[in-house]
Amino acid sequence: MKRLIFVAVATTLLAASACQPTTNPDYQAEEKVHDEIMAIHDEVMPKMGEVNRLGRELKKAAEKLPATDEYNKANIAQAIRQLEKADDAMGRWMANYQHPSKKRGELNHEYIMMYLDREKEKVELVRTLTAESMSTAKDILAGVEKTE
Template identity: 40%
Template sequence: MKLARISLIFGLLLIFQSCGSGQVEENTKKRAEIIAVHDEVMPKMGQLKSLEKSALQKVEELSAMDSVDSVQIEALKNLALDLDKAYEGMFVWMRQYETEDGDQTPEEIKAYLDEQLILVMEVNKNMKTALSKADSLLKIQ
């Protein structure tokens, strides 16, 4: 992760020195904004998996009981699925995110970064929603 940041900073510095345009500065700020959105929820990845395991464990416990609450079991299964989707969503986004600009023009880079900001904000929202749902469903269990 640190290597990626160092590479990102180094690449951005090279671009900034070679072009020097206002668009390059804007793109640098946009990349920093994207990373900030990512960094906000990345530390919660372990929590997602832990809560997923807790939800699935609760499903097993409830299924073993004499009086089965199928609504509660279904809600916990859906929660586990949401937590897993949020977890995987972060990895899908990280794998496709390009830190290098290549031969793209500053305008092409801007369009790419605008799209990436939308995508990473969606990942951020999905993770927060899943964590909030887990907080409410697992607290009452």
């Protein structure tokens, strides 16, 4: 019964949001920024599998290095931390981000737009962190392959 209620409520909410596009210009402006934010999320999120894969490859590469090669080991450890930071930044951002409709009870339109602009900057930063950490990891792995 509980599940039926959950599905009924979820379906109603989905139908309400999908079938009745808002005509309120404030809401439309908020939805536009929300969609831009989600587009960035959808561009970056599929890369998280590769972020983790690169991290695993770097860990294996570090294990193969002689214990005396402290410089390269430190370099790899730093690159792994960068990848983890990007992944964690995405996780934290997703856990905290709220759809503008959830803010409407507590904030007026102007403040909601400020909130959304800040969130867009945050997810853009996640995109930058992801791209940079992946690029560094790939460079290191290419260097390791050359020396093998």
